[in-house]
Amino acid sequence: MFTDDPRYLQSLKVTFIYVVLTVPLQLGFALAVAVMLNRPLRGMAWYRSIYYIPSLLGGSVAIAVIWGQLFDDDGVLNGFLAFFGVAGRSWISNPDTALYTLVLLNIWQFGSPMVIFLAGLKQIPQDLYDAASVDGASAWRRFWSVTVPLLTPIIFFNVVLQIIQAFQAFTPAYVVSGGSGGPSDSTLFYTLYLYQQGFTNLNMGYASAMAWVLLLIIATFTLINFGLARRWVYYEDR
Template sequence: MRTPAGAIPVERYQGAVAEGRFRRLWNANAPGYLFLLPWLIGFFGLTLGPALISLYLSFTDYDMLRSPSWVGTANYVRIATADPKFSAAMNVTLTYVVFSVPFKLTFALLVAMALNRGLRGLTFYRAIFYLPSLLGGSVAIAVLWRQLFASDGLVNAALSQFGIEGPSWISHPNYSIYTLVALSVWQFGSPMIIFLAGLRQIPQDMYEAASLDGASKFRQFHKITLPLLTPVIFFNAVVQTIEAFKAFTPAFIISGGTGGPINSTLFYTLYLYQEAFGNFRMGYASALAWILVVIIAIFTAFSFLTSRYWVHYDD
């Protein structure tokens, strides 16, 4: 069909309308995208990009000196069938997670409940108790912890005052992992602050009504505090478990990067580091890293699926 003289073709008209709409949207949203640009560069350049590269390297044999060579699933097969250090690292890491997270959260909750009693100078105490969370992951604290639990360290010096001859906690395979658990529990400040904020949100009239009904402090804690605090407990449990799986600095410094006696402090991340930068098996280390990602994802998914049975929200 012929277009009348002087009329604008339909395709050209639609293109002009779409172009005008795009310009209006761009002019309205351009400042937002401009402010997001640093985050977008960091996300794609420092997070998503390296993650995708490591996923590719996990299917290759790469030593950082030669070009990667494709080996398919050989790295994953070796991890599952022919790597005893992988099993040792997983056992150590799971032991660390199972002991450190519950003790850390319990201690943090107890301190938060003590601070929630209206103490004078609450801001000061809150800052002091939060300080270990800021310093605990540093190299200096790990070195100090190694000195404390050495055979001639402060811990054994204190035990000697009671006639107890303590072992070298760091170098003894039966105790070395628990020194790292103690270091993790000492860093209770972050979950403590979150617990304290959750306790402040519980209405006090509920405790007053329970007291009038003759409920003891323990019963109030069991029937009021814990149920209303379950969302905060759930959040802290997920975050702290993920952090425990990723723990690296304490094990590296305290064990000297070797994993301790009989691999007793060979954390998963430390083994990954050894494979990548000690043995220059970057492809194999990438496969280990992605297995850790899958393990954390499975745990997180399981936590969210089971939360409906014990986490109580307002609705």
């Protein structure tokens, strides 16, 4: 795998880039929306439901097909750019941009971590915000000094969960690229290459070995996160 198969190394590279980009961007966006929705406004339950819908639909084949059409040569995005006189490009078939379209698709599915963040925000005592306001802390200062420290267990949970899910991403790459891995293997996710080896080439032994390596990679990242958690995760009972 590591010496005689350049496509395997390419799948590792693509998957690591995908994980590094999607996890912090998705969690940052989910936290921002959760903070925005953590307000006593009329119809807030409706807004929360609307923002959660992408997570219910994002993993489906239909959404992946629509996403591919959105970024296609004659897709909606290029049509929108053409309205302003900007020449579009082939986002899906271009190896420089194909992977980033899938990154955007994953970020769009921010509903699940958003709901978890929102549940954590509900548990933060209002007295702490009131005390910080009395001390003259601005809204930005209250966010970094009160919200973030007390939300670190939830952030830690979401980081571990989203890293595992990002390493296991399969459907978007399979549907958008037609199962080939995209132009120049730019969207050849690890799980997609595993599928090709096992069910296209019928090389089950190789696919099984790849599955074990993926398990070890995910376990390593999880252990690293748990080891680093002692330095930045705050628990009230400690």
